């Protein structure tokens with residue numbers, strides 16, 4: 001499974017887990033209402049709540065089978081019928097109509113329901129709410145415990161509001177998290193985990209880049225795997241990918257902030273190294289080649305070597321110019337036999 005799919009599924013799973021919690025909470029609530037309405041002799045509402053519990057149980061089953069949209073639409077229907085039934089029986093003083101708001105909000109944030117259908121459901125909920133609070137309905141029954149009315153009303157405000165706040169706050173957190181994950185994904189190369197070229201160009205073309213590091217010059221190094229096509233042809237593309245991952249792993253081990261390792265193209269890499277002179281940069285390149293030689297891949301028939309081109313990037317030079325110098329030096333390394341370092345004069 002690719003990184004992207006993995007992230008997408010983890011977000012979906014979190015969402016389903018949240019909806020599951022809300023659904024279990026509602027199922028228990030309706031089960032309690034069966035007894036409450038039976039106790040106050042509103043038997044038809046008690047019977048209706050049996051159906052509600054069945055609805056929530058089916059909803060939970062749909063959720064566990066990944067049918068989130070179906071589950072939410074069923075639940076939406078249940079909430080509509082239940083709120084209207086209770087409000088038309090005892091009036092709106094009990095506060096059961098507030099659930100229409102809660103489910104409308106939860107329904108709207110579900111992306112698998114087409115937007116027009118979500119809006120249609122939400123508008124239906126709001127219109128029903130508006131009708132219930134605006135018009136007086138005949139034959140409203142007398143609630144047997146009038147002193148309890150304010151408490152039940154207040155409880156329903158809280159009980160309908162809390163899952164809505166919980167669901168919306170969690171979805172907000174998830175969307176912040178997924179945005180952050182997307183930002184990281186957009187700046188990284190999926191195969192190697194190194195920074196990608198787009199990130200490098202955006203970051204390194206920043207006008208006050210040198211000021212932010214308080215530097216006058218740094219080195220840019222172009223590195224390219226030698227005869228990589230042969231590796232692919234001989235050992236297969238998958239093994240070629242392994243080699244790219246292994247080589248990149250070595251770079252990641254060698255590079256510490258603020259140094260940067262970037263996958264520039266297929267088997268080509270760019271480093272930005274905050275070293276002072278050619279002597280220290282050479283030590284740095286030697287470390288990379290030694291680690292590569294010591295790695296298992298070099299002991300297989302698969303001999304992996306790198307060619308390097310090094311150029312100095314001065315404060316008053318633009319980034320593309322420094323890269324083109326490093327590229328020319330790399331070309332010279334390739335031309336003169338590979339597996340070597342050339343410094344741009």
Ligand SMILES: Nc1nc2c(ncn2[C@@H]2O[C@H](COP(=O)(O)OP(=O)(O)OP(=O)(O)O)[C@@H](O)[C@H]2O)c(=O)[nH]1
Pocket residue numbers: 191224225226227228229230232236237238239240241244265266267334338
């Ligand atoms: N496995 C794999 N191969 C890639 C990837 N990206 C590019 N390549 C291959 O890298 C090879 C690069 O070949 P060339 O540009 O001819 O370079 P080379 O064979 O390394 O030869 P020199 O650079 O001259 O030493 C091509 O065969 C590409 O298909 C990748 O992500 N995975």
